[in-house]
Amino acid sequence: MTARPTMSDVAAAAQVSVKTVSRVVNGETGVHPGTAAVVTAAINALGFRPNEVARSLRPGYSSQTLGLIIEDLGNPFYSQMARGVEEVAREHGFMVISGSSEEEPERERHLVQSLLRRRVNALLVVPARGDHTYLSRELADGTPAVFLDRPPQNYVADVVVLDNRGGARTATEHLLRQGHRRIGLISGFEEVYTGAERLAGYREALMDAGFPLDPALLRVNCHHPAEAALATEALVTLPDPPTALFTLNNRITIGALQALWTRKAATALVGFDDFELADLLPIPVSVVRHNPVELGRVAAKLVFARLAGDRQPPQTVTLPVQLEQRGSGEQRIH
Amino acid sequence: MTARPTMSDVAAAAQVSVKTVSRVVNGETGVHPGTAAVVTAAINALGFRPNEVARSLRPGYSSQTLGLIIEDLGNPFYSQMARGVEEVAREHGFMVISGSSEEEPERERHLVQSLLRRRVNALLVVPARGDHTYLSRELADGTPAVFLDRPPQNYVADVVVLDNRGGARTATEHLLRQGHRRIGLISGFEEVYTGAERLAGYREALMDAGFPLDPALLRVNCHHPAEAALATEALVTLPDPPTALFTLNNRITIGALQALWTRKAATALVGFDDFELADLLPIPVSVVRHNPVELGRVAAKLVFARLAGDRQPPQTVTLPVQLEQRGSGEQRIH
DNA sequence: TTGTACGCGTTATCAG
DNA sequence: CTGATAACGCGTACAA
Numbered sequence A, B: 001m002t003a004r005p006t007m008s009d010v011a012a013a014a015q016v017s018v019k020t021v022s023r024v025v026n027g028e029t030g031v032h033p034g035t036a037a038v039v040t041a042a043i044n045a046l047g048f049r050p051n052e053v054a055r056s057l058r059p060g061y062s063s064q065t066l067g068l069i070i071e072d073l074g075n076p077f078y079s080q081m082a083r084g085v086e087e088v089a090r091e092h093g094f095m096v097i098s099g100s101s102e103e104e105p106e107r108e109r110h111l112v113q114s115l116l117r118r119r120v121n122a123l124l125v126v127p128a129r130g131d132h133t134y135l136s137r138e139l140a141d142g143t144p145a146v147f148l149d150r151p152p153q154n155y156v157a158d159v160v161v162l163d164n165r166g167g168a169r170t171a172t173e174h175l176l177r178q179g180h181r182r183i184g185l186i187s188g189f190e191e192v193y194t195g196a197e198r199l200a201g202y203r204e205a206l207m208d209a210g211f212p213l214d215p216a217l218l219r220v221n222c223h224h225p226a227e228a229a230l231a232t233e234a235l236v237t238l239p240d241p242p243t244a245l246f247t248l249n250n251r252i253t254i255g256a257l258q259a260l261w262t263r264k265a266a267t268a269l270v271g272f273d274d275f276e277l278a279d280l281l282p283i284p285v286s287v288v289r290h291n292p293v294e295l296g297r298v299a300a301k302l303v304f305a306r307l308a309g310d311r312q313p314p315q316t317v318t319l320p321v322q323l324e325q326r327g328s329g330e331q332r333i334h
Numbered sequence C: 001t002t003g004t005a006c007g008c009g010t011t012a013t014c015a016g
Numbered sequence D: 001c002t003g004a005t006a007a008c009g010c011g012t013a014c015a016a
Helices: A007-014 A018-025 A033-046 A052-057 A076-091 A105-117 A134-138 A164-177 A193-209 A225-236 A250-263 A292-307 B007-014 B018-025 B033-046 B052-057 B076-091 B105-117 B134-138 B164-177 B193-209 B225-236 B250-263 B292-307
Strands: A065-070 A095-100 A122-125 A145-148 A158-162 A183-186 A244-247 A268-272 A286-289 A316-319 A322-324 B065-070 B095-100 B122-125 B145-148 B158-162 B183-186 B244-247 B268-272 B286-289 B316-319 B322-324
Touching (some): A065 A105, A076 A292, A105 A122, A145 A292, A164 A244, A164 A268, A164 A322, A225 A250, A250 A268, B007 B033, B018 B033, B065 B076, B105 B134, B145 B292, B164 B322, B183 B225
Parallel strands (some): A065 A095, A145 A158, A158 A316, A183 A244, B145 B158, B158 B316
């Protein structure tokens, strides 16, 4: 109930000046041990805790805070990214303020502004769709920004992404190598960067191998497992059905699996994104997996390099992904 | 690269005093429209953004920030809680600084101190094990704290928990009603609050129904799915094996399921905690489910009630859980 | 070894 | 309607 004690409260209690208290608090040299003891006693008696807000207002000091904007804190992929960011931040004595953009551009802008008003040292952003030129104005003072999972539109800065295209190529080539020629593809939002890249990787693999891409095998805009299940159902009941499926994210993979199980279809399947239980299912699911925590870590390290004065041109880091062969993707065509 | 412009920069550019700029920025009445226009123009020209840090230093103002300490931001259960907290915070114009305690008491203390130094308005904490009397000193000024998922030890404050005991009772009674008399139980850390409560619920249900508790059917301290699988294996191969299993958290449920599948055992199963795919598996898994987002929301609302001046004695809110009958728990004994 | 003045960016007070 | 001044809590520069 009492207001939090300040340095001058401590100074008054210890019968010294605020500056002496400051010296003790910051462990500066040149304080008489006796005085220091008195001050320390007063600090403990009053329960004084230095006010980081006041400190960060002073020139040369900063809030020691990172701003993190992601699509949804509750989504495991992003929350693991956040975890990676937090780890690196802690190593530097920083804390993280985070917010969910809900993939809405206005919300993102609002969050950017709120965070900058709080004078975060840097921004880490999973960019929502839409134009990002507004950032030039917001970050004109040199506050670094690093983008995660996808690049922003019309703003040049450091970006850390997964090798979406490469992973999709690998998955598709793997299925081709098992003898599959008709490989169905189910994707989520078409316009999202990661989805587009993965689709491109699938296309490239087919082209390079000299096989045609049958548009009838493509199902896009499946946002829920249920829609993916329907799409799978539709593909499997085609006159000339695919012998394998490539599902572009884990929600889709889950929906597809359910449809395949109820149909007892022996269609091979490789999914992008790992998921819990994938390796424990009766037929373990082959996936292209990656490391969201590492993504967060790498982005945070980039941020701290910038804060340390790194003036290199903005770079794009592409993190490798791994094809995990567990069974569902290794069913050869007879 | 330029330092961020301040109010006095704007004032100079607009040929007015800082106070006038302040008035315009805060939309105060009593400013000549002409002057306001000039000031607004200067603000836009310079890209001025008010410094919330400086503002929060002033008496009567605050950082408009909540501190959140959870076990692990990367864990879906906790990250969804964080999501709920964030939602309510945003409604109040607050932001959230979060940190992971890793279930280590010293880390928690360190986080508490860091957050209080940053003058967060309130603390939301998933308490690590160990004594929490230290909080009396830290929060002597009246900064509210609310605890999530489990109560702290030796500190009285608002707490929001799930109905762990009731959920476990319900699950056990459900299995008893299906005719099961030998119900195996697999749990994680024995000393964790939630686990202890769930175990107690199981015990109570058996006692109340007048059935003995066979210690041979209890397996504790399974921290990974693999350990749970081994425990399941051991239970199923008992001379007089259980006909049903009650698994105390989702990691354990997953491990148990795998063991049952490989063994093709027809043991009934109910798990505490829902998990992705639970409803999509060939035999859908019955679970006691709950709503982590709601838990976060309720806790945050409690915090804001306290911040608004609510002086009621600390309360414990117990959130209901639901038994979701999907199939695995409804296999009657022949 | 210790203390005094000043400034960080903002807002409240009170005068013009 | 507008502005000068003090203050928020702390640390730097410079004395004493």
